[in-house]
Every structure is written in C-alpha cells, then in structure tokens.
Amino acid sequence: MDRVIFLVDMQTFYASCEKADHPEFRNKPLIVAGDPKQRSGIVLAACPLAKSYGVSTAEPLGQALAKCPQAVICRPRMQHYIDVSIQITRILEQFTDLVEPYSIDEQFIDMTGSMHFYTSPHAAAREIQQTILNQAGIYARVGIGPNKVLAKMACDHFGKKNETGIFELNHDNLEHCLWPLPVGELFGVGHRMERHLIGMGLRKIGHLARYPLSLLRRRWGVNGELLWMTAHGIDSSPVSCGTFSGQKAVGHHMTLPYDYPDIKDIRVILLELSEEVAYRARSKNYMGCVVSVGISGSFDRHTGFHRQTRLPFATRFGMDIYRAANRLFTENWDRLPVRAASVTLSELQPADNCQLDLFGRLDEKERLSAAVDTIYRKYGRTAIFRGPSLLPSSQLRARASKIGGHYK
Structure with a gap:
C-alpha cells in the first residue's frame, strides 16, 4: 500500500x-x-x-x-x-x-x-x-x-498556485503534471545543474525522465541516478521524527555591517565566531576534529573561499578552533575586503567518548570552559568575553540580542 x-x-x-x-x-x-x-x-x-x-x-x-x-x-x-x-x-x-x-x-x-x-x-x-x-x-x-519528494513538488508547483492550496501528485498524474515542467523545477536541481542538463538537450523534467539512466550514472554517478529517480517520483526516505536529533556539524555565519578590509578586524570576527561555535558544541556535548572557514567578498566582486583542515585531536574549545580558522584564513585570503565569514566544527563525536590529547591541557580547558559557560547561562553572552571584542570591529554585543542575525 x-x-x-x-x-x-x-x-x-x-x-x-x-x-x-x-x-x-x-x-x-x-x-x-x-x-x-x-x-x-x-x-x-x-x-x-x-x-x-x-x-x-x-x-x-x-x-x-x-x-x-x-x-x-x-x-x-x-x-x-x-x-x-x-x-x-x-x-x-x-x-x-x-x-x-x-x-x-x-x-x-x-x-x-x-x-x-x-x-x-x-x-x-x-x-x-x-x-x-x-x-x-x-x-x-x-x-x-x-513519498516525500512528490509531496514537496506537489506543494511547491501546484498547491501554492491553486485556490484550495491543496494538490496531490502521484504516479498516475506524474507524467501529465510534472514532466512538462522545466527541468530546473525538479527538486534537487540547482542553477548549475540546470545549465548542464539544458546543454544536454534536457529542457523539461520529462526529457530527463526518459534519458537513459546508464548515461546519467556514467556522467554524475549516484547524483545522476538520484535525479533520474526524482523525475520518476521514486523516493524511499521515511518521515522521521529524529531527523535533527543527530548533528553532523556546529557552525556560525556572520554578515558584517560593512566590508572589513583590515586583517586585524577580520581576526576579531573569526575569534568571536570560533568562541560561539565552541559554546554551541559544549552545549550539545560534542567535540569535533575538522575546522572549516568560509569567507565572502564584496557583493560586486563575488570573491571568497571555503577551506577546511583536520586537527590532530578533537576539541570543543574556542582558541583551538580559532587557531585553525586563523591559519586557514591567513593562507587563503586574497587581501580583498570581507563582507561575511563563517566558522564550522565538523566530524563531531560525543565529548565523553573521544581520543584524548595528552599535551592539550584538557582538564584546564574543561574547568575554564565550564566556568565561562556558567556565567553565560546566568548573565548572558556579553557578561564575559575576550579582550579583542572591545575593539570597534567587534560584533559580539550587537548580535547578542539577535537570532540568525535578526532581532528576537
């Protein structure tokens, strides 16, 4: 059934x-x-x-x-x-x-x-x-x-556009309703993939659905097969209540109020991002061993990069994350102004079941972090912070009253 x-x-x-x-x-x-x-x-x-x-x-x-x-x-x-x-x-x-x-x-x-x-x-x-x-x-x-993929496309392409706000998309009306749509409307097809598909002559979803699966698999591997399955309305993923119970990464992104051209100012932002990521990791009892940095340049230049590095040990401490983030930034920055930055800690593992770093002063870091976290929870994120956050380039206090960069 x-x-x-x-x-x-x-x-x-x-x-x-x-x-x-x-x-x-x-x-x-x-x-x-x-x-x-x-x-x-x-x-x-x-x-x-x-x-x-x-x-x-x-x-x-x-x-x-x-x-x-x-x-x-x-x-x-x-x-x-x-x-x-x-x-x-x-x-x-x-x-x-x-x-x-x-x-x-x-x-x-x-x-x-x-x-x-x-x-x-x-x-x-x-x-x-x-x-x-x-x-x-x-x-x-x-x-x-x-299934989920047909329910999603039924809502996006049809339910949102009819008077009742309800539409059912199934294998009986798939060919009639979905296949005539432009290939860019297929769930999972972004702008770049859309250009590739149109370049192959696959302008509509039906063209992709009728294209030989072996050729799609040869060109894009698993992703090619997934696109073909989506075009045919095939999706076995269940509705899961625990989708967000397990976390793969902890990250924080910040769009700056103006372009930052000075490396000293940008490092203040990286430090604040690293401390925020560390606090979130500790709050969820995670440690991670891969640190990623993303940098975006001015709107009119579209410059930037995204790089990551693996630490020799798992961590959930701000300065460990910052040192790795700062090294990535220093090695890859093109010296053009920065409008946005992000820091992410990934390859997470439970903090009570991880490989110890014998020379990392783990006990000292744990005690210090526990004290700081207690102050955060009792008095807020601006009650205690590192000295660089006193500089004009800091965004700590401006963002303390916001969620996702917007006021609560």
Missing part, C-alpha cells in the same frame, strides 16, 4: 505571523525586512498583497518600497517565529505521530496510519488547513504524495 505523505507549508510565514498578531494589517500589504543600516535591509517575507505589487523575497527593501510605497514594514521577530513553528508542529502531532520539520515553515507528516479517519487525503488536508488557521491564524498549503 502506498504511503500518504503531506508537505505542509505556511504561506509567507513571517508575514503571516505578523498579520495574525496585528489584525489591523490584515488588508494591507506587509513586508518583513531587516535594518538597511546594518546591511540586513532585505525582504525576508512579503504577504500575497505585497507580492501583487511585484515585491519579491530577498530583494532590497528600498527596491520593494519603490514598488509598494504604502506597505507596512515589520522588523523580524525570529524567536516569535520559532515559537509559532513549534506550535504548528504540536498541531500537526494531533493528526499523526510522524512529524518531520523540514524548515521553519515546512513540515512533512506521514498520514498513512490516520487515513481511516478521513474519506480522502484531500479531506484530511482541508481539516489540517482549518485547524492551523483557527489555532495559529496562518494559512497553510498542503502537497500530497506517496
């Missing part, structure tokens, strides 16, 4: 949260955007009414206001959006115990075991829509399929 999988997507989630909290904005165009002075003046969400004026996600706020000057502008409240997302997860758990968050505004649910309560998958989807609207004030779209 085929499974019944739903992909439940919240329409313009951030904007919908604001309208749910402010009924006076219900019939007004609304945009959620950051602060242009802090280089975050980008449209994060626009309600359908604002989009009817041509406003689109990820465009500069000034450009959006030129199209829709009467729009209501709301500063993002990330913690509130996270809380609402968790609330919606709890609502979905009323319908099935198999709920898998896919993003802050999308969740997979496996309704197979609950279908005997409903006359059809569409009836179940309508009840889910109405329950979320009643309890959270947000309109949801639902894609239905026998």
Whole structure:
C-alpha cells in the first residue's frame, strides 16, 4: 500500500505571523525586512498583497518600497517565529505521530496510519488547513504524495498556485503534471545543474525522465541516478521524527555591517565566531576534529573561499578552533575586503567518548570552559568575553540580542 505523505507549508510565514498578531494589517500589504543600516535591509517575507505589487523575497527593501510605497514594514521577530513553528508542529502531532520539520515553515507528516479517519487525503488536508488557521491564524498549503519528494513538488508547483492550496501528485498524474515542467523545477536541481542538463538537450523534467539512466550514472554517478529517480517520483526516505536529533556539524555565519578590509578586524570576527561555535558544541556535548572557514567578498566582486583542515585531536574549545580558522584564513585570503565569514566544527563525536590529547591541557580547558559557560547561562553572552571584542570591529554585543542575525 502506498504511503500518504503531506508537505505542509505556511504561506509567507513571517508575514503571516505578523498579520495574525496585528489584525489591523490584515488588508494591507506587509513586508518583513531587516535594518538597511546594518546591511540586513532585505525582504525576508512579503504577504500575497505585497507580492501583487511585484515585491519579491530577498530583494532590497528600498527596491520593494519603490514598488509598494504604502506597505507596512515589520522588523523580524525570529524567536516569535520559532515559537509559532513549534506550535504548528504540536498541531500537526494531533493528526499523526510522524512529524518531520523540514524548515521553519515546512513540515512533512506521514498520514498513512490516520487515513481511516478521513474519506480522502484531500479531506484530511482541508481539516489540517482549518485547524492551523483557527489555532495559529496562518494559512497553510498542503502537497500530497506517496513519498516525500512528490509531496514537496506537489506543494511547491501546484498547491501554492491553486485556490484550495491543496494538490496531490502521484504516479498516475506524474507524467501529465510534472514532466512538462522545466527541468530546473525538479527538486534537487540547482542553477548549475540546470545549465548542464539544458546543454544536454534536457529542457523539461520529462526529457530527463526518459534519458537513459546508464548515461546519467556514467556522467554524475549516484547524483545522476538520484535525479533520474526524482523525475520518476521514486523516493524511499521515511518521515522521521529524529531527523535533527543527530548533528553532523556546529557552525556560525556572520554578515558584517560593512566590508572589513583590515586583517586585524577580520581576526576579531573569526575569534568571536570560533568562541560561539565552541559554546554551541559544549552545549550539545560534542567535540569535533575538522575546522572549516568560509569567507565572502564584496557583493560586486563575488570573491571568497571555503577551506577546511583536520586537527590532530578533537576539541570543543574556542582558541583551538580559532587557531585553525586563523591559519586557514591567513593562507587563503586574497587581501580583498570581507563582507561575511563563517566558522564550522565538523566530524563531531560525543565529548565523553573521544581520543584524548595528552599535551592539550584538557582538564584546564574543561574547568575554564565550564566556568565561562556558567556565567553565560546566568548573565548572558556579553557578561564575559575576550579582550579583542572591545575593539570597534567587534560584533559580539550587537548580535547578542539577535537570532540568525535578526532581532528576537
């Protein structure tokens, strides 16, 4: 028996949260955007009414206001959006115990075991829509399929574009509905892969589906076979409640308020990123032995790099991570201004079951870190910090009140 999988997507989630909290904005165009002075003046969400004026996600706020000057502008409240997302997860758990968050505004649910309560998958989807609207004030779209990949494409390409907000994509209508779409619309095909496929004459999803699997496998290996399977609607991955229970990496990214041209200033940022990554690793009781650094240059130059190095020991201490990150940066920086940086610790392992570094002063680092973490939890992240964070280039205090670079 085929499974019944739903992909439940919240329409313009951030904007919908604001309208749910402010009924006076219900019939007004609304945009959620950051602060242009802090280089975050980008449209994060626009309600359908604002989009009817041509406003689109990820465009500069000034450009959006030129199209829709009467729009209501709301500063993002990330913690509130996270809380609402968790609330919606709890609502979905009323319908099935198999709920898998896919993003802050999308969740997979496996309704197979609950279908005997409903006359059809569409009836179940309508009840889910109405329950979320009643309890959270947000309109949801639902894609239905026998697996996750078809449910996702059903929602993205059809459910979001019809009046009911519901669409079912299965193997009976796959060839009629999905195959005529441009190949770039296939789940898992990015811009670069789209160019490659079009260069091979595969302009539509149906062209890819009919292409010999052996030739795709020969050119791209497992990835080529995965694309062919997706075009045929084949996906055996289950809806898993524990998708995010195991972590593969701990990282932190920061877009700077202005381009940093001085290496001393950039090193302050790398130190703060390293300390943040170390704190998160300790909070989750992980250690890691691979440190990665990503650097992005000015918007108009599109420069930068991403490099990684393996440490001879696993660590979860800020200075260990910083030394590796600084070495990677110093060896690879092109001396052009930096607008964004990231530091990641990967190849994680439980901290209570790892290879010891005999000469790394592990006990001393553990005691110091435990004391610092206690201060963080009691008094906040700005109660104690390293000296370089007193410099003007520091972003520690500016970001202490934010989540994901946006105010809570």
